[in-house]
Amino acid sequence: MRVLSGMRPTGKLHLGHYFGVIKNWVSLQDKHETLFFVADWHALTTAYKKTSELQENIKEVMLDWVALGLDPKKSILFIQSKVKEHAELFLLFSMITPKSWLEWNPTYKDMKYNLLKISDMEIQFRGGMRDLVKEFISKIPYKVEDFEALEELILDEVSESFVKAVFDGYLESEMLKELNVSKRDFYDTDTYGFLGYPVLQAVDILIYKANAVPVGEDQLPHIELTREIARRFNYLYGDTFPEPEALLTETPKLVGIDGRKMSKSYNNAIYFADSKNEVEQKVMRFFTDPQKLRKGDPGRPEICPVFMYHKLFTQDEKVLEIERDCRSGKLGCVECKRIMFEGLEKVLEPIREKRENLRKDMKHLEDIFDEGSEKARNIASKTLEEVREKMNLK
Ligand code: SF4
Known part of the structure; x- marks a missing residue:
C-alpha cells in the first residue's frame, strides 16, 4: 500500500505535532511504502503576503522530521514545489472540477460566513451612524447640492474606516473574538488560490496514486473531494487514478502550558x-x-495538564504514585x-542532540530532500505522461 501525507511549513515543530502527526508517520514507514512532503505551495494559500520566512520554516521542518525519526531510507521525503508536475496536474484538474464542489468545502464556507458577519456588522454600523451624519451635514456652512448623495458618500467612507479600524486594532479586540474572525479571514483568503487548494490537495495525493492518506477527522471532506475528482477523471478519460482511503488515527490531543490546545498561535508550545x-x-x-x-x-x-504529561512521559508505576x-x-x-x-527531558534530549547534529551539516539534509524530490518526480512524471495521453494532450 502506498501512503502519502504532507505538512505546511509553519516553522519549528512542537510536541503537539509529534503526537498528532509525526509519531503515526514514523510507524507507517515501517509497514508501507510512504511519501511525506513539505507543502510549501499550500503555505501560500493563506500566507502569500509574507514569504520572507518561508525558506527558514522549510528548513526547520526538515530538521524536525529527520530528528523525530522520518527515515529517508524508508520514506520518500520531498518538497512539494520541487516537483513541478503538481502544478501541471493542478491546472488540468482545475478544468474538470465543478466550482460548486469547492464552495461546499467547510473551510471555505467558514471564511465566506465570516465575511458575511463582517458585512452585517458594517451594515449595522452604517444604520447607527445615519442620523449623526444627517445632523453633521445640516450643520455644514455651505449650500449642499445633493443632500442624499453626500450622506451616502460620508456613510461609505465612515463604515469602511470603521471596519479597517477594527482590524487594525483601534477598537476592542473582544469584538473580533466574538465574531470569531481574524484579519486574515477578512482580507487575505478570498482568493482563487484559497478556493482551489482542495484541488491542489487532490493533486498531491493522486499524482502518486496513493492508496491511503493519514488524516484527522477535519480533513475527511478533502479526501472525499479527492475521490470525487479521481472518479470524474476516470469517467471522462478512462481508468487512471485509484480512489484513496483516509487512514483515521486516534491521537491524544496534547495541551500546551496554559491547558489549551498546543499551538504556535497561543504561544503555549514546547518545541x-x-x-x-x-x-x-x-x-x-x-x-x-x-x-x-x-x-x-x-x-x-484528572483535570491537571501536568498529569496528562506524566501519563505520556513518566514511568507507569510512578504515575500511579503521583496520582x-x-x-x-x-x-x-x-x-x-x-x-x-525529568521524564520529558529523557525524550527530548536525544531528539535535540540529533537536531543539532543535523543542523551542523545542512547540505546533507538538503541532499536528502533533493534526492527525495527526484524520486517523487519520477513517480509524478509517469502519472503526468499517462494523464496527457488520456486527455489527448500529446
Ligand atoms: S500535584 Fe501534579 S498532578 Fe496534582 S495538581 Fe499539582 S501538578 Fe497537577
Missing part, C-alpha cells in the same frame, strides 16, 4: 528546538489544578512538575 533551560522554564509555568494552591491541598489529577499523592495532598505541584520535566 523540539527549545533548549533544556527553555523547556524547564515552560514546565514550571504549566497550569495545574486551580484548587490546589499549596502542598497539602488535595489535587485533581495518589496528588489526591492526598502529599505531593506539591512544584515537585510534581520537576518529576514531569
Whole structure:
C-alpha cells in the first residue's frame, strides 16, 4: 500500500505535532511504502503576503522530521514545489472540477460566513451612524447640492474606516473574538488560490496514486473531494487514478502550558528546538489544578495538564504514585512538575542532540530532500505522461 501525507511549513515543530502527526508517520514507514512532503505551495494559500520566512520554516521542518525519526531510507521525503508536475496536474484538474464542489468545502464556507458577519456588522454600523451624519451635514456652512448623495458618500467612507479600524486594532479586540474572525479571514483568503487548494490537495495525493492518506477527522471532506475528482477523471478519460482511503488515527490531543490546545498561535508550545533551560522554564509555568494552591491541598489529577504529561512521559508505576499523592495532598505541584520535566527531558534530549547534529551539516539534509524530490518526480512524471495521453494532450 502506498501512503502519502504532507505538512505546511509553519516553522519549528512542537510536541503537539509529534503526537498528532509525526509519531503515526514514523510507524507507517515501517509497514508501507510512504511519501511525506513539505507543502510549501499550500503555505501560500493563506500566507502569500509574507514569504520572507518561508525558506527558514522549510528548513526547520526538515530538521524536525529527520530528528523525530522520518527515515529517508524508508520514506520518500520531498518538497512539494520541487516537483513541478503538481502544478501541471493542478491546472488540468482545475478544468474538470465543478466550482460548486469547492464552495461546499467547510473551510471555505467558514471564511465566506465570516465575511458575511463582517458585512452585517458594517451594515449595522452604517444604520447607527445615519442620523449623526444627517445632523453633521445640516450643520455644514455651505449650500449642499445633493443632500442624499453626500450622506451616502460620508456613510461609505465612515463604515469602511470603521471596519479597517477594527482590524487594525483601534477598537476592542473582544469584538473580533466574538465574531470569531481574524484579519486574515477578512482580507487575505478570498482568493482563487484559497478556493482551489482542495484541488491542489487532490493533486498531491493522486499524482502518486496513493492508496491511503493519514488524516484527522477535519480533513475527511478533502479526501472525499479527492475521490470525487479521481472518479470524474476516470469517467471522462478512462481508468487512471485509484480512489484513496483516509487512514483515521486516534491521537491524544496534547495541551500546551496554559491547558489549551498546543499551538504556535497561543504561544503555549514546547518545541523540539527549545533548549533544556527553555523547556524547564515552560514546565514550571504549566497550569495545574486551580484548587490546589499549596502542598497539602488535595489535587485533581484528572483535570491537571501536568498529569496528562506524566501519563505520556513518566514511568507507569510512578504515575500511579503521583496520582495518589496528588489526591492526598502529599505531593506539591512544584515537585510534581520537576518529576514531569525529568521524564520529558529523557525524550527530548536525544531528539535535540540529533537536531543539532543535523543542523551542523545542512547540505546533507538538503541532499536528502533533493534526492527525495527526484524520486517523487519520477513517480509524478509517469502519472503526468499517462494523464496527457488520456486527455489527448500529446
Ligand atoms: S500535584 Fe501534579 S498532578 Fe496534582 S495538581 Fe499539582 S501538578 Fe497537577
